[in-house]
Amino acid sequence: MNEAPRLSKSALTRRTLLKGAAATSLAAGGLARPAIARDMSITALTMGQGIFGQPLVELTPAFTKATGIKVNLITMGYNESIEKQVAAFAAHSSAYDVVQIDSIYLKGYVQAGHLKQLDNLVPQAQLADFFSDIPPALRQMYSADGKTYGMATVANCQRLIANTVHLKAAGLGVPQTWDDLLAASQKTVNPGAKQFGFVAGTERLIKAFSVWLPIFWANGGELFDAKMKPIFGDQTGVDALTFLLELMKTMPTGGAAYTEADETRAMATGLGTLDPVAWIPDAIVTASPDMRPNLVSAVSPKGKVCQAPVMGGMGLTVSNYSRDAQAAAEYLAWFNSRDVQSKDLVPHGGQPCRNSAWAANASAKPWFPAVAASLKVAKIRPQLPEWGQIDSAAGVQLSRAFVGEITPQQAMQNAQKAADGIMRDAGYY
Template identity: 30%
Template sequence: MRNATRVWICAIVALLCCMPLGASAARKEINVLMESVPDTDFVLECLPEFEKATGIKVNIESVTYAAMHEKLIPQLTARRGSYDVIVVDKQWVGEFVGAGWLEPLDRYIANTKGFDTSVYVPALFNQIGQVHGSTYMLPFYNYSMGLVYRTDLFKDAQLKSEYKKRFGKDLAVPTTVEDYIQTAKFMTRNYKGEQIYGVIPQLARGVGIHAEWACLMFAHGGDYYDSRWKPTVNKGGALRAAEVLLELYKTSAPAGATAYNFDEVFSAMSQGKGTMMATYGWMLAKLNDPEQSKVAGKVAMTVMPGGHAVGGGWGWAIPKSAPDADAAWQFLSWVESFEVAKKRALLGGAPTRFDVFRDKEVLAKYPTMSEMEKIVATGNRCRSCSAQTRSLMCWPESSRKP
């Protein structure tokens, strides 16, 4: 009997020794909180490759922008949170870094062979990457604003002839604010039996109208504050921007534009009702998708009139409350590698790296990427990390309807 017992014990020990190491513990899991946007979907498509190579299970939770900040704060202030990786909007950088909620990434970068942050477009890296000499984020995707326009309308022979006769110059995509106003008025008409408008603006109270106004403010040399941090949103370029936005609404936009947010402007533009629209770079792929847009193949994008616009994006970060910062970095160094960043761009993502913007395969699929690089590179930002949160104080005033 005792011999039989020994045999059973030996068999059990042998079985345990044959089990994969850490069958219950070695298979790590990390939790990631992201916004519900196309670029998140592109990460999800690439994810099986990482999980297979590392054995790390990645649980991505995506939520709406409206819910994200509120969901993050309790996690960031906890001694040990639930999320190993988060994405940070540029508007939150000052708040999150200033409060000490984000883990500096410099030591991880230094210890990762071949990891180079100089590949990021400086206009983005200075917003959602480095703060006061330390790196807290890696730029994930950009939402720098540019001017979307209908290529078919600007090539229309009848419209070109009429414009030349009226103004004595060729019809072209506007590069100045004055030409923007003039072209928008001209393009507001009945075109082949359909009413079209010169511009499709976001004018509902909120982030959208603020962005429309800020693009025009930067074009007129304005800013939120002067060198002493005294608000300047009620004079100079900022005031002129408000006047231009009001003029565009009255002369060149649908009457219902005062209720337009992101979804409404996309709907109007994709239905062929607009000539131009100030919007985010990643919108272009959606507008050129035949399944989502009637004007697919007839839409391009360029730098905003005046040469500057709202620059922005999201950055990957590791919270100080992360349960497993090392595994989190393993994921970040993979997802921001050239190969994966390129794959995301080919799926329709909004790049942040020079080498992805200039990649031959990416340019072959999306020729407008060269123009997108210019848009990202010329995007304006607040002068410091703290300015990002201070600028929020301007929103109630800058987001009132015309």
């Protein structure tokens, strides 16, 4: 999946990160870049496949050709990559110059002193151009205390996929609000025709919480208070879960345990009508030629307050222990330049982060306009090392509510209590 592929099951916590904190603060440095020796070599730890990895694998040779900087690209899966980077940071190892990280870990890594500040490595004019050309949420994801520590490079978030033939038969258009989506899901259910309404990957421990989250956020919900105490078990949280349970009544049989593969297959075959939390376009890609024209993409629905699809993403950073930080920063800057983002990223399997690049590639894929629009309103999950644990713990409780084992009130109370324990154990309060 491409929300930030899949959260690691390792017990990565704030204390784990701080245990390996750098002994010294980051060097201030000047804004002018020194000359880089063209025979320089750097090492980058990244994903190797999918939208987050394929562009890096395929375009890195072009970077070397353009700059003369050789890159030893080490690629691996998400969980293994997390383990490698945590171990290297804890040891203050110079093994990696560039590290591709999940954005949820950035602020923890910064607090521990593991990342170089980019404001002193990338020219100000280049950073200013970059920031003026990306959704504000992406800048927030890769900054801390007003300073820049990473660049988004590849962007992704949830979006709505709808079967327009099912909707038209019911006299409906693509829903713009969550209330409209519920009504449309209910009106398009026809078990005799093997046609259902809502579709989502609700599987516990993996996606349950991120299916509930855009509904909660869209109606004004907040996950934590100012002291980082979980507060999502309030009435807004209960109402969001109650609403989700109503949507799930319109799902195909077994919907409470749907995987992302089930979610994709249901939309691709016409079994489902509306998937408002799709991370990937595979339903459209894998649909038969006669089904594909029926499927359209749109921005996640609006609640009482806003639209709030969940943002995902992996960004490039420079290790604070890099021996060649300037060359490493040039690697980041190159991949995020206007030319590379607009001309090269999409043909090599990526999705850009720059607004101008989305505009330049709007016709490249039928779902691109919806993703570009969704990124502008998407919200960021808390950038905590413990978020994976909280996501999983809450997902267990939501899944219990999905099958009627506990009430929405009990599920949200249990989820908040579990999150509170995780935050206490991590030393936040």
